[in-house]
Amino acid sequence: MKTYLDCIPCFFQQALLAARKATTDESKIREVLDAVAELMPSISLTASPPEIGREVYRVVRKITGVDDPFRETKAENIRTAMALYPQLKELVSGSHDPLLTALRIAIAGNIIDFGADPHFDLSRDLNAILKQDFAIFHYDQFMESIQKAKHILYLGDNAGETVFDRVLIEQLRDHHFTFVVRETPVINDCVLEDALDSGLGEVAEIISSGCDAPGTILSRCSQQFLKRLQASELVISKGQGNYESLSEVRDYPIFFLLKAKCSIIAKNIGVPLGSIILEYNQQSAF
């Protein structure tokens, strides 16, 4: 997905939020915003938003000197999600279609996103998503793919959401999962430590994509990751950032699992804002 003009004010909003997480020094925060302003004329709108987001967060890190402004927030979100974990497991085991419920729970976890909305309400949205209709729902294809595939590559998104991903992964115990994290901290995206703190080490192999953007930009991923991607029978891509960077990729079989929290992404997918989707990128083959 390309970057839209509407993304530009949003980059400033995100820079402001991240800079405020990093420091209370107003002059430093102003310096961040000025540096992002300086960056803007040189950005290409043909690049995906995570490509620009990567540059914006590099500016935040460089000027504030703080490598991981969301460290505490991420830890807190993981703690909150871990406290919910037993309840999530009960929801799955008590449902008529446990896999579908686990899929819905994985999407519900996707609301933990400070890039898109710092004011989310986890329990309210969890209940809503458990009842919400999917706007795009390639569930038959998903079931068929799951039956064929032994190895699944799971592209993680935010820290905390990872606990919800774990619930889905645990529902597919017969499969070997590789859970992919970002190479370095960026927004509240999941890195190795966050995945381990979410208990994912017990149910999946954890690798880094090699990419330091808030998405999976293939040209910035490591050779090691790309080899795993090429060998993968099935990819589950969580969240907006991964969608933005992979929406035009057709070389690998990818299921996008997300809530469209941003109006521009919703428009790009062709669904109303707030929709939940399970979309297969090889749909035309069916």
Next chain:
Amino acid sequence: MKTYLDCIPCFFQQALLAARKATTDESKIREVLDAVAELMPSISLTASPPEIGREVYRVVRKITGVDDPFRETKAENIRTAMALYPQLKELVSGSHDPLLTALRIAIAGNIIDFGADPHFDLSRDLNAILKQDFAIFHYDQFMESIQKAKHILYLGDNAGETVFDRVLIEQLRDHHFTFVVRETPVINDCVLEDALDSGLGEVAEIISSGCDAPGTILSRCSQQFLKRLQASELVISKGQGNYESLSEVRDYPIFFLLKAKCSIIAKNIGVPLGSIILEYNQQSAF
């Protein structure tokens, strides 16, 4: 009121909205955003937001070549408001406290604001505001001031809102009103033509502030306006832009009449977002 860091992303949002009103040429719109980005490092946060807004809209005008991007929108808003006018008059005449109802109606008109929220819903908000409690309500002081003053200087805000202002002005028939408009088009703010189209010429003398910002910046107003201000017994200041530029002024007796639609302004006033207020700037004298 000074400019806050939170205003910076908002300036880009406003530039995008205005540029889109002016042109469908995406490269021109990008050029506007880049020029606003270039402007940002040089702006002083000690200036009020309308001072920066003035610069932003100058950029929009210069690059798009369109002097009044909101011309059609303003005309439509005036038409909508004029169609509501008979209903507004009935609301006033049928109420127990016609002046208070007229004050509430004038505030309700203040939701017509593309700078703060392009997605307003006039009839929904009108009904809500007619019932809403004031967060700040210097009504006794207002009544006392009204009884003493013969001449009232009324600082207009947005086109369309002007029809609602007219309802309030008509409720104070014993007073001489001077209605103040912006010198040139800026956002959807009211200029001379808009005031005339709203029927204000029948109930008030209309003058320009001489200022081309979306507010009343005294250092940018004409000598003619400043003389009128100095001679005024009472000033009614409508809306956020006038508040932002006059909130620290104590030399003239001003009543601020507005709905706090922006969280930063609400915080500056010290009220919850969405509050309606009638605030006297000489309150400490009481």
